[in-house]
Amino acid sequence: MRILLGVSGSISAYKSLDIARGLVKKGHEVKVILTEGALKFVVPEVFTYLGVSDVYKAQDDFVHKNVLHIDLARWCDVFAIAPVSANTLSRLAQGQASDLLSSVFLALEPHKNTLIFPAMNTNMLHHPFTEKNIEDIKKLKTLNNLFVSPTDAGILACEEVGLGKLPNVDEIIEIIPTMIKPIQSADQKTILVTTGATIVPLDPVRYLTNSSSGITGYYLAEAALSMGHKVVMIAGAHSTAKLNLYSKHPNFKLLRAKTVEEMKDAVHSHLNDADLYISSAAISDIEFDVSDSKIKKDSMGDSLKIKPATDVLKTVLEKKSAKLKVVGFAAETDPSDSVLNKKMQSKPVDLLVGTKVNNGLTKNQEVTGFNADFAEYRLLSPKGFTYEGILTKKELAHKIILQFFPPN
Incomplete structure (x- = not known):
């Protein structure tokens, strides 16, 4: 399976390395898109060492000879973003195309699933703006191609306790390959x-x-x-x-x-x-x-x-x-x-x-x-x-x- 993994600027971004490695070990071809925020937490070369085919940065659309966001949207079988920060969630909910990740999100063909795994501070998660963004983006479920994962509860990086943790890495690695088909369909049993x-x-x-x-x-x-x-x-x-x-x-x-x-x-x-x-x-x-x-x-x-x-x-x-x-x-x-x-x-x-x-x-x-x-x-x-x-x-x-x- 061809999996496109997006990584945004959450402290949980370091876990994306284990997600990528786990997917590669399962035999999947993985490419990675890093936002500007993600680059504050992870180094692109590490993904390559772990077996990822290609790693792209936020503005690589402008240095690629083809239309990169279209190429990647066509290439992948499923688009998973883990973690999704509050900032990236806001941009996706507003339909912005301000970088490579958000452009791919808009260019993805309707039959392909986008899987969103939020991770942020509890107060940020429960802020009315964030809750509204989650509500708005879930409306896209009418296309039957969007999944927003619940977050886990526990001790966060900021030492607060509550919801906002990225789901267990093993859960994400298991879920992504099982979501190549439409989330809802007439053929579903x-x-x-x-x-x-x-x-x-x-x-x-x-x-x-x-x-x-x-x-x-x-x-x-x-x-x-x-x-x-x-x-x-x-x-x-x-x-x-x-x-x-x-x-x-x-x-x-x-x-x-x-x-x-x-x-x-x-x-x-x-x-x-x-x-x-x-x-x-x-x-x-x-x-x-x-x-x-x-x-x-x-x-x-x-x-x-x-x-x-x-x-x-x-x-x-x-x-x-x-x-x-x-x-x-x-x-x-x-x-x-x-x-x-x-x-x-x-x-x-x-x-x-x-x-x-x-x-x-x-x-x-x-x-x-x-x-x-x-x-x-x-x-x-x-x-x-x-x-x-x-x-x-x-x-x-x-x-x-x-x-x-x-x-x-």
């Missing part, structure tokens, strides 16, 4: 995903869970967002923190659920709006009669009473609308034909993803499927098996989304 492990309480001290990390959900979100879709992610309480990196994405919603019932309630509260439901979570199939106090050893005996837990996927299929497509996951130590066909017959989904797993805790067996970026999969549709083999979880995520929503 809503994808509801469960991921990670549920928790089954035994008493106030003990509980049962499993080794699912939720990393499959992270890659499903990355794939779906990159294709321009909306994602509602319902994750187990202990699922990977990488899901939080998309928390500011305009098309991403994250909810955490501890128990099976919490996950079921969250799923059904979002089911009516979904076009695709992907049940990738490792949801427990058993529950205990929960004790209100810690069960003492001498009263445990040699067994614990269990009962079947609610089958969340089954409840979804019972209420499935005509438009909803459903993907089920089956984590098995032996995802054989008979095992997967039996599951497909009992819960007829549009796609069943059989995953070979082992937590490695029995008989010194190798860990497979869990806490890894790849696994052995068998994909079963109502017409038969469509794929068998090893895939990275990133590859699996793209394969699933594209099967239901191929590009036009």
Whole structure:
């Protein structure tokens, strides 16, 4: 992807070096525009050392043989400005073309997104002029191509505490590549995903869970967002923190659920709006009669009473609308034909993803499927098996989304 990164004169400008480096490491081609203010905080040559293709200064439009702001607007797939100072925000909101950065902003083609990441003192952020500028620039959302990120709260460079911090660098690095498609479009779908492990309480001290990390959900979100879709992610309480990196994405919603019932309630509260439901979570199939106090050893005996837990996927299929497509996951130590066909017959989904797993805790067996970026999969549709083999979880995520929503 070709990413144009604008940097303005905020104290957070030094973080743009890490943003540029992170994007380059992910394989993207990056060019940088520095405002006059940015040059007070960062040196152009450092960006070049970090792998950036080209670095431009505020008035380079006048020393370039072509019309540089037009060339750059045509070249990029997405235009991200991080950080955006109060001064640069004001110029953008007023439609000024007083330097290279603001000229590119005006010259950008309507289908390309501009991503704005403000960073400034709390009082400056809340000043009526700044709030008005943010309000004015957000009106451009009618073009479906502008995103203004919320700021973070914390201790600022001026030692005041409050909103105004640039979002976490890792968040910005994750969000930018997933926003090449229009923020809103007629082709946009809503994808509801469960991921990670549920928790089954035994008493106030003990509980049962499993080794699912939720990393499959992270890659499903990355794939779906990159294709321009909306994602509602319902994750187990202990699922990977990488899901939080998309928390500011305009098309991403994250909810955490501890128990099976919490996950079921969250799923059904979002089911009516979904076009695709992907049940990738490792949801427990058993529950205990929960004790209100810690069960003492001498009263445990040699067994614990269990009962079947609610089958969340089954409840979804019972209420499935005509438009909803459903993907089920089956984590098995032996995802054989008979095992997967039996599951497909009992819960007829549009796609069943059989995953070979082992937590490695029995008989010194190798860990497979869990806490890894790849696994052995068998994909079963109502017409038969469509794929068998090893895939990275990133590859699996793209394969699933594209099967239901191929590009036009």
